[in-house]
Amino acid sequence: MTSFDTVVMVDWSAGNDRGPRPTKDAIWIGVQRGAAAEEPVYQRNRQEAEGWLEAFLTSERAEGRRVLVGFDFPFGYPAGFAAALCGSSDPLDLWDWFEARIEDDPKANNRFDLAAEINLGLGSGQGPFWFNTLSRDIEGLPRNKDGYANPFPAKRRCEDLASGAFTCWQMGGAGAVGGQVMMGLPVLARLRRKLEVAVWPFQPLNAPIGFVEIWPSLTAGPAPEGMIKDAWQVQQIARQVAQLPSARLDALLDVDAPEEGWIFGLGHEDELRADALPPLRNDCFALPPGVHWTPVSEAHDLLKQRLSAVTQTETVPLGEATGRIAALAVLAVRANPPLPNTAVDGYGFAGGRGAGAHELPLVAGRAAAGDAPGAVPEGQAIRVLTGAALPDGVDTVILQEDVVLTDGAVRFSGPVKAGANTRKAGEDVVAGQEIVTAGRKITPADLALLAATGVSEVSVRRRLKVGVISTGDELVEPGEAARDGQIYDANRPMLLALTEQFGHVPVDLGRVPDNRETLRGRLDNAAQDVDVILTSGGASAGDEDHVSALLQEAGAMALWRMAIKPGRPLALGLWQGVPVFGLPGNPVAALVCALIFARPAMAVLSGAGWSDPQGVEVPAAFAKSKKAGRREYLRARLRNGQAEVFASEGSGRISGLSWAEGLVELPEPAAEIKPGDMVRYVPFGSFGLAG
Incomplete structure (x- = not known):
């Protein structure tokens, strides 16, 4: 199955250099490594964006990560154009054709002149390209669609299906997709030559780097107040795609469009929108103004409101689902029981019987569990064993202890109620019924229900990876020689074990001395590998409290003075988008704060939702x-x-x-x-x- 470690989404621009200050209608790049979303990257022009992409992709490959890159312009033109222009219907040949002819610098490019040259070369001089926005007239490129003549379809097949999509023949004005394509394909052609790239849907995505075509408006919602729409959308799309299980990604990539190309996610919009996880904002731990000592219940309410799941999803076989968090609701494939069956060993027949003696002839054979249902004529009976599907003509069973066999017949005394000792089809679960809710931790009992209803694999959240760091010059490892004034590190073994029992993946990030730069480096490395970081010690506001100092320096920290005993200081923040819980250094306080605050918060981050302990x-x-x-x-x-x-x-x-x-x-x-x-x-x- 197809999978990627890093997802990059690019909102492209055909315009000139936008200057150093981030602005709309520029180039924006969204990056998501696993569950960690990075701040959108602004690029002032195409040259800088190309250099950034080449350097970023080279670095990712050096780290052994596979990367999926999406660009928001068409990878191909309507059918027939490539062959008419360059003699080949292969769209990648068309990429190279444009790359050889486009001239581009931050302040000017020749896209309008090239469009006119193509129009004249194809004979009409009035199409397929149109809309010249320059002050000078250009022979062969109409300023509008007056007299326009296009020998090719106005849109690709995918654009006909995507409501609101613009045509790639329009070179200027609102929705000038034509300009984006012409200024984007040369960049992609050069990146293909320099890196190991596969282009979807023209090639299978089995190279280290995959390129796909996107249209952010397909699934990205409106931007939050104060955030540039393009920046928000690439961040959203990167998150949506990164969360797709491998099986679902394969399904979305199963498209046949060898010449025109296709918009990734088209036809699956609702699924992508529904699975999108909101990002953790830098202010997610910020306290309301004026709060000094925070009550436990208020802290819980704030964490519930501000945290959300950060884990991606994957599909696993049923046998590997125990203890995992269901990413989606699971529906029964078939009913349980699938057919009416008998609850006892005995004899089956149709209809009940009143008081008095009864005798029914027995048909040959019997019905046992696993047998295909046969049929029993009216007025006759059949031997049935527990769990057997009821044959046609049988809806009632009498226990074998209550009958007498004689001369090929069964004799018993009534009354016997119609439907006695039988189970109805679907009386436990009907086909299509929700049997496991999203966010539930799957238990062995759930496996029995899933298996009984025909479910063979489950979409689950990947396990939350929790890194644990201890800080302090006074700490030494158990087994090492401890000098006067030093103590053994009790917190890290305890917190790693707690993490595992919570159902997450513990990652031992070691012990860090009271050195701010060493801690910074350890956090930098950890942020690339884990979803959450737990630290102990250094969470207050003293000279050696480097955890809180670094989070404060990063601009994403809140020191919550908890109205709790034992405990009090709890440093909460984000480091490169990864939540950090700075626990007290005292082991008793660290355990209590981990149970009362970190445990339910990590459950939310893992996709399981908030859970209060039962007392x-x-x-x-x-x-x-x-x-x-x-x-x-x-x-x-x-x-x-x-x-x-x-x-x-x-x-x-x-x-x-x-x-x-x-x-x-x-x-x-x-x-x-x-x-x-x-x-x-x-x-x-x-x-x-x-x-």
Whole structure:
């Protein structure tokens, strides 16, 4: 199946140099590597854009990544034009023909003169190209369609199907696709010569780099307020295409248009729009003005509102779907049971029977599970075994224990209710019924249901890749010699294990000393490989708190002072588009913040949606005087139906984490808790952790 590591989408322009300041109607490039979307790239002219593309594609190939590149202009002309112009119907020969004749620099080009030359060469001088916008007249290129004569179709077949698409013969004015094509094909021809490129749909996309034709207006919605439409659209299209599972990408590429070319996604617009994930904005963690101490419930609401799934989708066989997040709702291929069948071993016949004795002759043979249904004449019975499809003429079964066999007949006493001991077709699930919802983590029980209803493969989210970094000069690895003042790194092993139990892919990003540039490099590398980064330590506002300092420097950071104990500082931000959760350095606080904030947030990012842990009200086996203001989480376990809490609330007592089997959650108001008072206990299993 076809797959790409990086998706690049280009909004092209036939205009002159637009200057250094980003503007509309210029060249914009959207890039998505895996789940990480980059800021749209502005290019002031075609020469700079060509150089940028060549350098970018060369770099991606050096890193071993396959790249899909989309350009928003036609790759071919209506049928017959290529052969008339260059003697070959191969559109790639036409690319080379234009590349040999187009003259282009940032301030001028010869596209109008070349269009006129083509018109005159084809005989009429009045077509197929039209619309000269220059101040000078050009023989052979009409200023408008007066007297226009076109020997070729006005549009390609795909443009006839794409409502609102412009013709490639128009050289100027609004919708001047003709100018874009003529100024774009030479660039593509040169990139083809320099790089290993396959062009769709003229060639199979089995080269390291694939070129496809796009039309952003096909699937990209309106831009957010304050964002240039072209920039927004290339970012959206890159995201839509990057999220396609390999099987769906193959389906969209299955097009036969060997001369004219085709618009990628045409006919699949609703699917692409529906699967589009909104980008994480740089302000997704920003707090409202005036907020200092953030209550837990308010933090949860803000995270729910501002985060969205970042994982791509893929199609996997049923046997590989356990624990994966369903990307789309799954529908039953067929009913369960597919046919009416018997629930018991016994004898089947049509209709019920009233009170009294009954005798029915038996037909030869029997109906067993897996047998094709036969037929039973009216007034006769047949031997049936549990799970067998009911033969025609059978809708009722009597248990074998309730009958007597004699002389090829079955005798029993009524009454027997019509339909007894049978299952109706589809009484469990009907064909086409939704059996797994999008966002559900697929369980072994789900596999049974999917298999029973004929589902063999499932569209799932790729597992969220979570990188874990520990920071601090004081840390050493377990097993190493620790000097006075140094401690062993307890957080990284804990957070990596938590990540795995949450169902994500843990990526050990190692330990980083208190050096800002070293941390910057580690974050730079991590952003290319993971979907989320968890750090511990350095999340406050001191001189050595480099996590928060770097996120602040990147312009995408919020320091949330949480009204929670243990915990408080939680640095949240984006690094090159990748969410970063800066957890406290204390292991107890790091665990609590990971469970209360990072776990549900990562569930959203993975495509599973927000989930709150389930707690139970139980009597307290402790006494506590709680101050108002913060929500507190006490390390706890259940014994004899009561919640015990660890002897010390000190955040440095790591042994309490191992002792505990869950948390007691105490809300923000002040409270005097006495033994026997009801408290909320949340077992670790409710957070998705194994016992």
